[in-house]
Amino acid sequence: MAHEHSGGPGGELRADPAVPLAERLHARGLRLTSQRRSVLDAVAALEHATPEAIGSRLRELAGPGGTAPDTSTVYRNLEVLERLGLVWHTHLGKGAPVYHAAEHPHLHVVCQTCGSIASADPALLDGAAERLAADLGFTVDVGHVALSGTCRACRERASETP
């Protein structure tokens, strides 16, 4: 799963956005359900969405009295969608992983102090990726990378009051 595709264990290449969801599912003998579609929509709408955040959004959209997919369904569908190459997930640290639509590959930058998340250009790691490929034969999967550190605001705050 490098950023040039390698498909993981039973995985899929990056999704071609042009191919309708239903078709991709059917090709695998899977079905298109409203829950499945809504989970995918939620991931696309929310940036850096945790399974829990996806759940709340769906509950919110459903409104009171409305019905949203069960938590277990959210998890099961995230797994399916990821196998289809439609979403990616990244572990930003402890706690829940964050999912995002696969269309725009980007790497995550997380502030350890305030928890803020920023996105960055995957090309940033091209140099490192090349050296790892050359030295270890290791293919970096840029879509899953998270870099920890300290954001500007927290860094400044830290130096003010030592």
Added chain:
Amino acid sequence: MAHEHSGGPGGELRADPAVPLAERLHARGLRLTSQRRSVLDAVAALEHATPEAIGSRLRELAGPGGTAPDTSTVYRNLEVLERLGLVWHTHLGKGAPVYHAAEHPHLHVVCQTCGSIASADPALLDGAAERLAADLGFTVDVGHVALSGTCRACRERASETP
């Protein structure tokens, strides 16, 4: 300066191995206990140690009938030791974080397929770190970075039997 570490929230800079553990603790009003020492020793002995692995090792060292620190004590001490700058932890993916002695900064490279872990030169990220500092004012903490991808063995295995 790209790969200099920034202590975490209220954290400490990299530990000077020369300063005895007791002294470092005392400077903070903390105490040296046998459990604390054994947890640190275990982290140093095991590479890429999960809290659970640390626990088993201590139980093993204690032998049958012997007494090892409780799991919660292991967790609490890892936290303390990390605040003191004596150990670092990295999240390699889902599941448990891995701890390692802080003396030798290195970044982790994890194969998503087989789970194997390799270490790499932190300098690999210097380029990316510089650009992030310039573009976002973000300071990367190389000690916490994990890069996911596919190792040579898994990559070859994948292309053999498609």
Added chain:
DNA sequence: CTCGTTGCAAAGGATTTGCACAAGT
């Protein structure tokens, strides 16, 4: 109709927390 899917409830694994007691300094 025939399976893949879902909801619900219950199981699980990994941390974390509340407390009374034990132990550094």
Added chain:
DNA sequence: ACTTGTGCAAATCCTTTGCAACGAG
């Protein structure tokens, strides 16, 4: 003695699973 540290058990958090009912194709 004065506090920090520890063990134990219970509580949490995040996910996963077993199953009977449901619904897409």
